[in-house]
Every structure is written in C-alpha cells, then in structure tokens.
Amino acid sequence: MPGIQRSALACLLLMLLPSLASAQPPIIEGERFHSESGQHAMVVTSHELASRVGRDILRQGGNAVDAAVAIGFALAVVQPRSGNIGGGGFMVISDEKSGEVTSIDYRETAPAGSFRTMFQDEQGNVIEEASRYSANASGVPGTVSGMAMALERYGSMPLEQVMAPAIRLARDGFAIPGRFADGLNGSREQLEKNEGTRRLFYKADGSDWRSGEVFKQPELAATLERIAQNGPREFYEGETADYLIDTIKAHGGVMTLEDLRDYRAIERAPVHGNYRGYDIYAMAPPSSGGVHTVQILNMLENDDLTATGFGSAATMHLMSEAMRRAYADRSKYLGDPDFFDVPVDALTSKAYARALRQQISLDRATPSADIGPGNITPHESNETTHYSVADDSGLAVSNTYTLNFSYGSGIAVEKAGFLLNNEMDDFSAKPGVPNAYGLIGGEANAVEPGKRMLSSMTPTIVKHDGKNFLITGSPGGSRIITTTLGVISNVIDHGMNIQSAVSAPRFHDQWLPDELRIEDGFSPDTVRILENMGHHVVQKSAMGASQSILINDSGFYGGADPRRETSSALGL
Known part of the structure; x- marks a missing residue:
C-alpha cells in the first residue's frame, strides 16, 4: 500500500477548496491519509509512529x-x-461476534x-x-x-x-x-x-x-x-x-x-441511540459526549439534511439550533453519575427531541438569551487526542x-x-x-472528593445491521461533540467517503457565547444567509482532529485528519 508525503500545497487545497456550499472536499490518496479498499484491519491515529x-x-x-x-x-x-x-x-x-458494545x-x-x-x-x-x-x-x-x-x-x-x-x-x-x-x-x-x-x-x-x-x-x-x-x-x-x-x-x-x-x-454501558437506521454508541457520563450527540441527532432525524445539502445555510442553521439546545442542557443536567442522577434516558428520548425541535424556526436563529436548559421529567482541550482501530474479527x-x-x-x-x-x-x-x-x-x-469531572470526549462507534460501520471521535475541548456529530452526519446524511467526511470544514455552536463558529471553507453566500437569519457567525482556527474508520463490504477505510500534520491511517 503506497504512501505519500503531503505537501504544504496539498494541505492548503484540502482545507480551502470546499468553498461551494454543496461541495465535498477532495481526497488525498495513500496510506497516510486514506487507505485503499481491500484492507482487513485499520489503524488511524494522530501520529504516524x-x-x-x-x-x-x-x-x-x-x-x-x-x-x-x-x-x-x-x-x-x-x-x-x-x-x-x-x-x-x-x-x-x-465486538460484532458477541454483539456487545461496552465502554x-x-x-x-x-x-x-x-x-x-x-x-x-x-x-x-x-x-x-x-x-x-x-x-x-x-x-x-x-x-x-x-x-x-x-x-x-x-x-x-x-x-x-x-x-x-x-x-x-x-x-x-x-x-x-x-x-x-x-x-x-x-x-x-x-x-x-x-x-x-x-x-x-x-x-x-x-x-x-x-x-x-x-x-x-x-x-x-x-x-x-x-x-x-x-x-x-x-x-x-x-x-x-x-x-x-x-x-x-x-x-x-x-x-x-x-x-x-x-x-x-x-x-460502563455506553449511551445508545438510533439515527436513520444506524445504531449510535458513544460514551456515557461523566462524559457529556454520548448524551448530546444522540440528543442532537434525535432533533435532526425528521429533517431531510440530504436534500438541504452539506454546507448549506439551511443545514447549518438546523444543526446549530440543535447544538445550542443540547449545550444548554449540558450546563444543568450533566455530571458524574456516581454523584448525581444524570437523566440520560430523558435527554436522549425521541419525545424530548421532538419537543425541542418544535422550538426551532426554519428561517430565524433563536437568541441564546432565549434558550436555557429544557424542562425534562425527572430523570477538551484542544490538545486531547483520539484514535480508532478495527480488526477483521469484528472488534x-x-x-x-x-x-x-x-x-x-x-x-x-x-x-x-x-x-x-x-x-x-x-x-x-x-x-x-x-x-x-x-x-x-x-x-x-461542582468539585467533590472522589468525583469524576464532566468531559466532552466522545469516542463513538456506529453500527449498521449489527456490524461495525463507523469508528470516530476527536479532540477539541467543547468542540469535540460537534466535530464527531459532523463526521457522522457527513457519512450518513451526505454520503461522503470517510476522508471527505473528516476533511470537510466544520462549524460549532455551544449556546454560550452566542456565536456560530466556523472554519475556513464555507461559501461567503452561506455565511451572509446565516447572518441574515440572526446567527452571529465567527470564523476561527481549525477545530478538532477526527481519526476515523469506515467499514463496508469492500474493506476498511481510514480517514486521517489533515488538521494534524502527523495524522496517519494505516491498513493491512
């Protein structure tokens, strides 16, 4: 499996070319960034060694x-x-053989x-x-x-x-x-x-x-x-x-x-949700990642994101509004489950998601001041690192x-x-x-002896028909949840291959501060539409570094995030 060295120009093109709202980013082929088909195992990390x-x-x-x-x-x-x-x-x-997913x-x-x-x-x-x-x-x-x-x-x-x-x-x-x-x-x-x-x-x-x-x-x-x-x-x-x-x-x-x-x-048992027929398994509290990934996906499930398209104002608006409501709930309901009764089932229920979705206007952003933790029935650093591994035994x-x-x-x-x-x-x-x-x-x-502090880390495995399909996650502090969410949506909603899904420009909204943070690469027209809808759009530095694997009938595919120069996908 031949490898290539990425040039500075290639890196620049990878980040800047997907400027059209519906465009998928280009792929850099080779073992360091995107593995060829036919592999029977895959490793994707933030460092080639x-x-x-x-x-x-x-x-x-x-x-x-x-x-x-x-x-x-x-x-x-x-x-x-x-x-x-x-x-x-x-x-x-x-583990596909036993059907067990654990954390x-x-x-x-x-x-x-x-x-x-x-x-x-x-x-x-x-x-x-x-x-x-x-x-x-x-x-x-x-x-x-x-x-x-x-x-x-x-x-x-x-x-x-x-x-x-x-x-x-x-x-x-x-x-x-x-x-x-x-x-x-x-x-x-x-x-x-x-x-x-x-x-x-x-x-x-x-x-x-x-x-x-x-x-x-x-x-x-x-x-x-x-x-x-x-x-x-x-x-x-x-x-x-x-x-x-x-x-x-x-x-x-x-x-x-x-x-x-x-x-x-x-x-611990992971958080489990279902999105468009795919089973989502992600980390349970004291991580907030699994709860809010499932919660946001639940809010989006009845909207046709495939039709509105990746990078469109309509898609970004809906996802931003869903993100903000989840982060508002995070501020009140999430903590160490050994010290606090975290209402996981309520937060991840389809009924609660439908109630939150009804609050979202299709053409106008809700000011963060008007959003707060929902009423439910009782119930990272940026320098974090993520990696994914899959083998041919179904593990x-x-x-x-x-x-x-x-x-x-x-x-x-x-x-x-x-x-x-x-x-x-x-x-x-x-x-x-x-x-x-x-x-x-x-x-x-709050700080207590022996307590585990709340996290946004979101290691996630998506299964389809009982088989491992997508292994993903990311560093990025508060942006971990939305980065992981974006990769899942890019694959399931927009049909991207794994390298495109990982490389695509990202956006993030965490309720407070009241801003929609975006990476470079989105259409200026899209940004103007979002601003006219009431979003405070702010372009900042790159977010996350998702090292991900997609598995289908033709093999194992690795998507190494180009936002880290040492990222590496290796198959065998």
Missing part, C-alpha cells in the same frame, strides 16, 4: 484492543502534549482533599490559574488503569508485549516532526516555570528544538518498563506513585498516595484521552518522565461561571 505501532501489533496477531492499548502508550511517548500516562479518558469497544471510563478523579471552593478566593471569585497551572489542577490519573483494564478484559496479548514499542521509542528516541518542535518551542514560557519540566523537555543549552532532531526520554522509558514488568498497580502503589506524590507535595498539592491507591477505572475500538490543556498543568514528574494533567479545570470551579472553553457548568459538576 503510533499508527505503525498499532499496525505492527495487529500483524503480530493481536486484536484491535491490543493495538489500541499499544497506541495509547506509544502516544504517551511521541505526543506528550496530549498522549499521556498522567491523564485519563474514555474507550468504547464493539471503559478511565477519567481522572478529584483527590480526597478537594473541596467545592478550592479554586475560589476569599471573595468567591474563581482563580483561573489555580485550576489550570498548579499541583491542585491535577486529578488522579486514570490512563494506566484504563488501558490495563481494556487489555485484561478484551485483549489477547500480555502487557509487556503491547508496551514494548512505547518503551523502545522512549529509550531509543525518535525524530521529532515540526509540530512537536513548534509545540515545545512555543510553550517554553509556561513550561519552563517548572524546573523538572525544563530538564525533561528542553535542551541543556537552551536552544530550540528543530524538526528531525532525536528526542529521548530515559526516565519515561524506565517508568514504562516498571509498569510492563510489575503491572498497572505499580503506577498507583509502587515507585512511580512515590515519584508522583513527591512532585505534588513539592508544588503544594493535596493529592496523596491513598488517592492513587484508591483509583479504579470503571466499565473495534474508539479511544479519546487527554491531559486537558496542551501539556496539561505543565508540571512534570521529573523522575518518572511524564506530565501531569489539569483536568480539575473541567469541574465547575464556581457553578455558573464559564471554564477555559467557555462552557457553563452547574451543581452537577
């Missing part, structure tokens, strides 16, 4: 879960701004020493830096526990085997791409505030990183070796745990060894995990070689006050 790791595990006889776990640890090495062992996330797994919640938890007002000053004002760049910004990490649970319950290989590629990459190093160099060079001011982070991630002479230079991480290699040899509890109870808590204490944080020892990933994995901000809190566990997350910012530091992504949270997402 991680995709190779997953493909190699499949070639060795591993299944999709083995490959997904190997990829998770590999990304912790080659993409430290978002790949991690110091953060957490969610995994959705579908693993390895979201971080608030330390036992956390309290409701810990990120407020004496006057009750939110201290933003405290929930983002301090030791108390970090929740108890879940990645190692979650990966190990997935492997033990659904994988076929031992932990040492699937971790071996990540250990080699950390020990021997790898040639860094431009995005890696630019990320560290551009984050120097924030990251060098912490001496351990500076020593781990920057050169002793203070010079900038350059593309192609080799980056080695001996401390991280040693940590991964300890976990591989001694099992996942080493991270939570062994030498690595001691290093982590020593770092937290040195920076004045409240997390303890007991917090680490008490952490457990949780297997598929959709995984999204993160440190929250790029490089998390910026605080590194120097002796262990990894960065800590700043997921505590995803709690409502003060209910009603927006977080870093402009999202409003309520009492359901």
